[in-house]
Amino acid sequence: MERLQKVIAESGITSRRKAEELITLGKVKVNGEIIKELGTKVSSKDIIEVNGCQIEKEEKEYYLLNKPRGILSSTTDDKNRKTVTDLIPTNARIYPVGRLDYDTTGVLILTNDGEFANILMHPKHEIEKVYLAKIKGQITLDAIKKLKEGIEIEKGIIGKASKVKCKKTDPKTNNSLVQITIHEGKNHQVKKMFEKIGYEVLKLKREKEGIFDLKNLSSGEYRKLTPKEIKKIYSLEK
Numbered sequence: 001m002e003r004l005q006k007v008i009a010e011s012g013i014t015s016r017r018k019a020e021e022l023i024t025l026g027k028v029k030v031n032g033e034i035i036k037e038l039g040t041k042v043s044s045k046d047i048i049e050v051n052g053c054q055i056e057k058e059e060k061e062y063y064l065l066n067k068p069r070g071i072l073s074s075t076t077d078d079k080n081r082k083t084v085t086d087l088i089p090t091n092a093r094i095y096p097v098g099r100l101d102y103d104t105t106g107v108l109i110l111t112n113d114g115e116f117a118n119i120l121m122h123p124k125h126e127i128e129k130v131y132l133a134k135i136k137g138q139i140t141l142d143a144i145k146k147l148k149e150g151i152e153i154e155k156g157i158i159g160k161a162s163k164v165k166c167k168k169t170d171p172k173t174n175n176s177l178v179q180i181t182i183h184e185g186k187n188h189q190v191k192k193m194f195e196k197i198g199y200e201v202l203k204l205k206r207e208k209e210g211i212f213d214l215k216n217l218s219s220g221e222y223r224k225l226t227p228k229e230i231k232k233i234y235s236l237e238k
C-alpha cells in the first residue's frame with residue numbers, strides 16, 4: 001500500500017506537492033469515490049482518476065549498471081552531457097540511487113522505486129561499499145591506520161573505513177592499488193579521505209555495494225535486479 005499523492009506523482013503527471021493540492025481540491029477519485037484525505041493509502045489494484053482521467057501506474061524497475069567514466073550520475077544535465085539514465089533504454093522514470101563522481105566507475109543501482117532507494121541509502125543499514133582506489137604514492141601502514149580510525153573530511157564530518165587492503169604497489173610508476181570498504185556515503189568520501197592524508201586518487205571504482213557486485217558486467221553494461229535481490233533489500237526494513 002502506498003500514499004495516494006505518491007502514486008499520483010510517480011505516474012509522472014505531476015509533482016507530489018501538486019498531487020496533494022489536487023487531492024484536497026477534490027479532483028482525485030479512488031475507485032469512483034472522491035478522496036480528500038491526504039494520508040489515504042492505495043494498492044496497485046485501486047483505480048485512480050485525476051481530473052476525470054485514469055492514471056497509468058508505472059511498473060517498478062531495478063537495474064545494476066557498471067558505470068563507465070565520464071558519465072554523470074543524474075537523470076538530466078543542463079550542459080547536455082550524457083547521464084547514467086541514457087545507458088538504460090526504458091520509458092520508466094528511473095534515477096540513480098546515490099551518486100558516483102563523473103570519473104568514478106562501477107556499481108550503481110537505478111530504479112523508479114523510491115522506497116527501495118531509501119532503504120539502500122539509509123545510514124542505519126550501514127550498507128557496505130567496497131572501492132578500489134588507484135592512488136599516487138605508496139600507501140603506508142600509518143596511512144591505513146588513519147583511514148580505519150576515521151578522518152575528518154569536512155568540519156565535523158568523519159569518514160571511516162572498516163577495511164583497507166593494499167593490493168599492489170608499483171615502484172616504477174609510484175602508484176598503489178588500495179581496496180577500501182566504507183559504510184557511509186558522504187560526498188566524494190573516498191577521495192577526500194585519501195586527500196586528507198596526502199594521497200591523490202587517480203582512479204576510483206566501486207566494486208561492491210551491499211549484495212551487488214560487477215560479476216559478468218563490463219563497463220557500460222547493465223542488468224535487471226532479480227526478484228530475490230529486491231526482496232533481500234526490502235527485508236532490511238523488517
Ligand code: URA
Nearest residue numbers: 100101104188190191
Ligand atoms: N567516493 C568518492 O570520492 N567518489 C565517488 O564517486 C564515490 C565515493
